[in-house]
Amino acid sequence: MDQVKSRLRLLNAIMADVATLSCARCSKPANLQCPKCVELKLPREDAAFCTQDCFKASWSSHKSVHLKAKQSNGAGNPENEGWQYCLKKGQGRTPKLPYFDWTGTLRPYPISSKRVVPAHIDLPDWAADGIPKEEPSSDLQRVVEIKTPDQIERMRETCRIAREVLDAAARVIRPGITTDEIDRVVHDATIAAGGYPSPLNYHFFPKSCCTSVNEVICHGIPDARKLEDGDIVNVDVSVFYKGVHADLNDTYFVGNVDEESRRLVQCTYECLEKAISIVKPGVRFREVGEVINRHATMAGFSVAKSYCGHGIGELFHCAPNIPHYARNKAVGVMKAGQTFTIEPMINAGIWRDRMWPDGWTDVTADGKRSAQFEHTLLVTETGVEVLTARLPSSPKVYPWLDA
Numbered sequence: 001m002d003q004v005k006s007r008l009r010l011l012n013a014i015m016a017d018v019a020t021l022s023c024a025r026c027s028k029p030a031n032l033q034c035p036k037c038v039e040l041k042l043p044r045e046d047a048a049f050c051t052q053d054c055f056k057a058s059w060s061s062h063k064s065v066h067l068k069a070k071q072s073n074g075a076g077n078p079e080n081e082g083w084q085y086c087l088k089k090g091q092g093r094t095p096k097l098p099y100f101d102w103t104g105t106l107r108p109y110p111i112s113s114k115r116v117v118p119a120h121i122d123l124p125d126w127a128a129d130g131i132p133k134e135e136p137s138s139d140l141q142r143v144v145e146i147k148t149p150d151q152i153e154r155m156r157e158t159c160r161i162a163r164e165v166l167d168a169a170a171r172v173i174r175p176g177i178t179t180d181e182i183d184r185v186v187h188d189a190t191i192a193a194g195g196y197p198s199p200l201n202y203h204f205f206p207k208s209c210c211t212s213v214n215e216v217i218c219h220g221i222p223d224a225r226k227l228e229d230g231d232i233v234n235v236d237v238s239v240f241y242k243g244v245h246a247d248l249n250d251t252y253f254v255g256n257v258d259e260e261s262r263r264l265v266q267c268t269y270e271c272l273e274k275a276i277s278i279v280k281p282g283v284r285f286r287e288v289g290e291v292i293n294r295h296a297t298m299a300g301f302s303v304a305k306s307y308c309g310h311g312i313g314e315l316f317h318c319a320p321n322i323p324h325y326a327r328n329k330a331v332g333v334m335k336a337g338q339t340f341t342i343e344p345m346i347n348a349g350i351w352r353d354r355m356w357p358d359g360w361t362d363v364t365a366d367g368k369r370s371a372q373f374e375h376t377l378l379v380t381e382t383g384v385e386v387l388t389a390r391l392p393s394s395p396k397v398y399p400w401l402d403a
């Protein structure tokens with residue numbers, strides 16, 4: 001009863017207050033307030049609306065203020081929540097293993113606090129609040145940019161740094177190391193080079209790289225799990241430096257890996273090599289998927305469909321969208337000066353995937369293993385330049401490259 005009374009009092013207070021405010025959408029006198037904003041005690045000016053219609057019409061843009069608030073105050077702030085399990089984007093953390101119909105033997109482990117980025121590092125526009133601003137509404141989601149010589153030079157520099165960062169991660173991979181420790185190596189090496197780890201807080205992603213173990217197709221979150229002898233692990237590194245992004249990944253063997261997994265990883269490596277070999281001006285983007293599918297299916301494997309190669313530059317993800325599977329509907333042809341990634345994910349079993357409760361980790365639906373390789377590429381007048389190519393200093397971890 002007391003609760004009902006205080007509720008009524010609260011409601012009256014809200015109604016009275018609202019009278020002096022104007023609608024956040026149309027500026028007419030406000031009659032109601034977003035209940036979520038009231039609950040979160042957010043600024044009343046942004047929470048007032050004239051009618052339900054105006055409130056509903058603003059919802060898709062308005063709701064982001066709730067996420068922002070959760071991120072920046074207490075609950076949901078990763079900096080206050082070390083070593084807990086990650087929940088779906090922006091929904092904070094939990095101390096208990098979430099319920100899920102796990103598809104394989106891998107499970108999530110708790111994740112560490114958000115890593116600190118020193119003040120002298122240039123930040124992408126999502127670093128502070130988790131929301132990319134320029135990227136979603138940019139024209140470059142439709143048109144494929146032809147990079148200027150200056151942009152290309154900056155891409156070369158950033159891609160070389162990203163390669164060196166990934167190589168630093170590769171050198172520490174062994175049974176017993178946690179993926180969180182790999183993330184620390186990636187984070188520290190990126191910052192030491194003067195760059196920002198692009199994944200950090202991108203759509204609220206909590207870590208500085210992706211680590212995808214065994215049945216994880218992509219976007220695994222570095223956590224407290226120790227790598228085990230026989231695992232495979234993909235490390236996906238992206239760096240923001242001098243205003244442009246670089247993106248690459250490799251899949252590594254942990255200790256002694258079974259024959260089937262070695263075959264899967266080598267086949268995936270070859271899929272990327274074969275795809276790169278067709279890149280030159282005039283080639284259709286949709287051809288990439290045909291080449292990859294042919295090689296993967298010949299080996300008895302399947303191609304994951306949920307994630308694609310992407311344009312990259314001043315934006316982390318933009319046009320073109322490049323599927324890795326056959327009979328895809330990608331439009332357009334390659335032109336000199338374009339920069340994009342190709343990043344096939346090849347599954348030992350079926351192509352279908354499932355998403356873990358963290359909203360990031362994408363796993364195979366049958367729990368069988370998946371491997372991936374990725375490069376950032378530049379289309380040249382005569383062919384292709386692999387901007388993230390291995391260096392003479394890169395660790396020698398693939399037997400088929402030593403022969």
Ligand SMILES: [Zn+2]
Nearest residue numbers: 236247248374
């Ligand atoms: Zn990547």
Ligand SMILES: [Zn+2]
Nearest residue numbers: 247341343374
């Ligand atoms: Zn990528």
